[in-house]
Amino acid sequence: MLNITRKVEYALIALRHMQSKSDNTLTSANEVAKQYGVPRELLAKTLQQMAHHNILEAVQGPTGGYKIVAELDQISLKDFFEKLEGPLGMMDCYFDSDCVQIANCNIRVPIQRINNNMRDMFSQMTLQEVTQ
């Protein structure tokens, strides 16, 4: 329960790897996949997703790869998680309002309190803190 996904895990591994390199050096999906024993295809998709969200910049062709272009201390963990996995809520009813039991639900307010606490926590942590 309350686990993060492999996708996020792989994304963090890649980011941390890139940060450890000297400036502007490109990193390919292959390089990360080999070094950390991570599935190449899934990792590649994740890198593409990060590029799409302007966290990374992609360079195509051989000798291509990715590099970090965002200010990681400006991206909260909450935003990062949501970019990769969509809205972050411990219960679906936090976002869905079509729950059929809604009239009878007695834990909506309490759960939102929990959710807010968790969202606040991840809003206060930056990607930089995690990957530095």
Added chain:
Amino acid sequence: MLNITRKVEYALIALRHMQSKSDNTLTSANEVAKQYGVPRELLAKTLQQMAHHNILEAVQGPTGGYKIVAELDQISLKDFFEKLEGPLGMMDCYFDSDCVQIANCNIRVPIQRINNNMRDMFSQMTLQEVTQ
């Protein structure tokens, strides 16, 4: 991602329902299942689990049911979650140390930092706060 389970959800619904009743009145699984449109069997198992952890007391036979016996303000959300779902960590490697990639893993420390933050947060919230 980072969702709580239905089991925990049902447990919270049941607790909140019991708290809203006058002292020492028993509540059956059927009663909760009907009122909140929740699967009876799964709810029953969850109530049994809470009884086993001395949060509830079970009374058998017809007219039987459950009542709260624990001090809910003495039980952290972290403990509650772990009683129902086992160790609470965003990544398995927080507990498992047999990860084959461990030698190459560059995010173990960062992830544990995140995990600790989350665990701290849930350690500071009590069941009472949620169900009151």
Added chain:
DNA sequence: TTATATACGATAAAATTAGTCCTATTTAAT
């Protein structure tokens, strides 16, 4: 004796997550 409750193991169904496959496009190097 009956009906209704808890107790609990086993299993099935559903949903989510994880991983793979395939084809296209880009581009540096030869």
Added chain:
DNA sequence: ATTAAATAGGACTAATTTTATCGTATATAA
């Protein structure tokens, strides 16, 4: 030009986890 190595991304399969159900036993009030 051709080749090789990279990103891009859709479709699909496999694995895992979560959710729900089934079946049987036991307890006990009426």
